[in-house]
Amino acid sequence: MKFFNDIIACFTNGKYLAAMLDGLWLTFIISLGAALVGLVLGTLVALVGLSKSKHPLMMIPRAICNVYVTVVRGTPMALQLFIMAFVIFAIRGFPQWVTAIIAFGINSGAYIAENIRAGILSVDIGQTEAGRALGLTSGTTMLKIVIPQAIKNVIPSIGNEIIALIKETSIVSMIGMYDLTAAAKDVGSGQNLASYIAPMTVAAVFYLIIVYALTFVVKKIERRLRSGDKR
Amino acid sequence: MISVKNIYKNFENVSVLRGVSCEIEKGERVVIIGPSGSGKSTLLRCMNLLEEPTYGEVWLDGKLVTDPDPYLHPDAIRASKTYASLIADGLTDDEAIKKIKKEDLLQKREGKQMKAVLDKIVAEHHLDINIARRKMGMVFQQFNLFNNLTVMENLTLAPVHLGLKTKEEAIETATALLHRIGLYDKKDEYPSRLSGGQKQRIAIIRALAMNPDAILFDEPTSALDPEMVGEVLDLIRELANEGMTMVIVTHEMGFAHEVGTRILFVDEGHIKEEAPPDEFFKNPKDVRLKEFLSKVL
Ligand SMILES: Nc1ncnc2c1ncn2[C@@H]1O[C@H](COP(=O)(O)OP(=O)(O)OP(=O)(O)O)[C@@H](O)[C@H]1O
Ligand SMILES: [Mg+2]
Numbered sequence: 470m471k472f473f474n475d476i477i478a479c480f481t482n483g484k485y486l487a488a489m490l491d492g493l494w495l496t497f498i499i500s501l502g503a504a505l506v507g508l509v510l511g512t513l514v515a516l517v518g519l520s521k522s523k524h525p526l527m528m529i530p531r532a533i534c535n536v537y538v539t540v541v542r543g544t545p546m547a548l549q550l551f552i553m554a555f556v557i558f559a560i561r562g563f564p565q566w567v568t569a570i571i572a573f574g575i576n577s578g579a580y581i582a583e584n585i586r587a588g589i590l591s592v593d594i595g596q597t598e599a600g601r602a603l604g605l606t607s608g609t610t611m612l613k614i615v616i617p618q619a620i621k622n623v624i625p626s627i628g629n630e631i632i633a634l635i636k637e638t639s640i641v642s643m644i645g646m647y648d649l650t651a652a653a654k655d656v657g658s659g660q661n662l663a664s665y666i667a668p669m670t671v672a673a674v675f676y677l678i679i680v681y682a683l684t685f686v687v688k689k690i691e692r693r694l695r696s697g698d699k700r
Numbered sequence: 701m702i703s704v705k706n707i708y709k710n711f712e713n714v715s716v717l718r719g720v721s722c723e724i725e726k727g728e729r730v731v732i733i734g735p736s737g738s739g740k741s742t743l744l745r746c747m748n749l750l751e752e753p754t755y756g757e758v759w760l761d762g763k764l765v766t767d768p769d770p771y772l773h774p775d776a777i778r779a780s781k782t783y784a785s786l787i788a789d790g791l792t793d794d795e796a797i798k799k800i801k802k803e804d805l806l807q808k809r810e811g812k813q814m815k816a817v818l819d820k821i822v823a824e825h826h827l828d829i830n831i832a833r834r835k836m837g838m839v840f841q842q843f844n845l846f847n848n849l850t851v852m853e854n855l856t857l858a859p860v861h862l863g864l865k866t867k868e869e870a871i872e873t874a875t876a877l878l879h880r881i882g883l884y885d886k887k888d889e890y891p892s893r894l895s896g897g898q899k900q901r902i903a904i905i906r907a908l909a910m911n912p913d914a915i916l917f918d919e920p921t922s923a924l925d926p927e928m929v930g931e932v933l934d935l936i937r938e939l940a941n942e943g944m945t946m947v948i949v950t951h952e953m954g955f956a957h958e959v960g961t962r963i964l965f966v967d968e969g970h971i972k973e974e975a976p977p978d979e980f981f982k983n984p985k986d987v988r989l990k991e992f993l994s995k996v997l
Contacts, residue, residue, distance in 0.1 A: 602750060
């Protein structure tokens with residue numbers, strides 16, 4: 470019975486509730502911020518990576534993008550977060566939540582870039598050729614023809630990437646931030662409930678609700694896009 | 701009108717075109733035939749630079765659309781460092797130029813002088829490829845209608861976006877063209893809802909909507925079910941009768957004979973024979989062409 474009482478306490482005890490909501494809020498803010506940074510960065514990196522220009526001014530950014538994707542995808546997220554927190558932004562008074570958004574945004578940007586790249590490449594090359602043969606520039610062809618078709622292919626995988634991101638933000642507790650996971654640990658600790666099971670369950674349900682809601686939205690968008698061209 | 705000068709095209713290490721030159725005059729209907737893999741599509745795609753030639757130049761109405769090829773300009777060769785060193789070695793002007801061409805001796809860095817000569821050619825003759833392409837429509841084997849756009853949007857996107865027509869004018873043109881091919885009722889459909897023959901006819905009027913001076917066709921009927929070939933050939937025939945300049949790659953020999961004003965036989969990266977249709981089909985000279993015709997006729 471202690472379990473149910475603890476669950477109720479998580480929602481009725483003002484101190485515990487405030488702790489859980491604070492944690493939830495931080496998780497939400499970091500996820501949202503990082504997703505936005507990741508989307509912008511990912512799109513940019515994908516487009517630079519796909520450009521075929523032989524101009525030296527394009528070669529350098531392309532090389533940087535390659536290195537970025539390789540390094541980010543080849544090293545652990547926790548390590549990237551530590552480097553951001555303890556090396557790059559180890560500045561007294563620098564807000565930790567900004568550090569976290571940057572670290573996670575840079576991380577998911579690399580994965581999202583790969584998804585967008587694959588989505589653009591999955592659009593038949595004939596579509597691009599038809600656009601160029603009409604005298605449209607590569608930019609216009611990309612914008613009006615290729616990207617609208619790529620988006621349909623890319624929305625589901627970007628949705629998955631963002632879901633993975635939300636769950637991964639739980640490691641910010643490792644740099645001492647008070648997110649949903651850290652809050653659950655705190656509420657369950659010795660000086661509070663002295664039992665982890667109830668607050669951990671509540672946290673799990675919160676994560677599930679966020680993930681489920683996001684999945685729902687992604688499905689909705691997907692269906693809207695598909696009905697958009699009546700196929 | 702379209703002038704192809706000594707084009708070479710290599711893909712990685714495969715050389716697909718090995719020195720092709722041809723002139724397409726206004727009002728001509730040039731048909732390109734040849735065995736599979738001989739480089740017909742590559743030649744056609746070099747004309748509007750969907751493929752960039754490795755060497756050689758493409759001109760449209762006296763304007764250069766590729767980069768200038770120094771090998772085609774003796775003045776440029778004479779300005780190169782390589783030429784200077786050959787002359788210093790005692791070769792005559794003629795010998796030096798021949799040797800450089802034959803042995804492909806020009807390097808990326810041939811000094812400021814050669815670059816100056818080439819820059820001058822660009823300054824005098826260059827035409828931006830995106831402008832050139834407006835004048836050369838292209839029709840693909842796989843139709844390549846824009847899948848995310850309706851038929852009407854397919855027809856109006858480029859003319860409106862490039863500022864050639866207002867939206868109203870573009871819709872008016874497209875409407876007339878759709879009526880002409882009897883597909884006005886499909887104007888709001890997406891390409892996935894059309895038959896192959898309908899798609900290809902719309903692809904053809906999409907090219908026409910740009911008011912091009914010439915249209916390039918790459919096997920326009922090869923991806924069609926047999927019962928739809930006729931409707932597409934009929935439309936092309938109509939354009940031919942109206943005097944549209946065309947370059948057509950096809951495997952339809954009867955159609956080539958009927959519509960073409962000149963036939964080119966491409967084989968192993970060369971134009972092996974070129975003649976008016978009657979002579980081409982009744983009196984072929986090249987051995988490979990005789991062999992080819994005996995197989996396909
Ligand atoms: N993008 C490419 N990369 C590498 N090789 C290519 C490419 N495009 C064409 N080729 C090769 O170049 C050769 C000529 O191709 P092309 O498409 O011009 O032939 P074709 O005469 O049009 O043949 P078909 O009648 O089958 O259409 C072929 O061997 C082909 O494999
Ligand atoms: Mg071909």
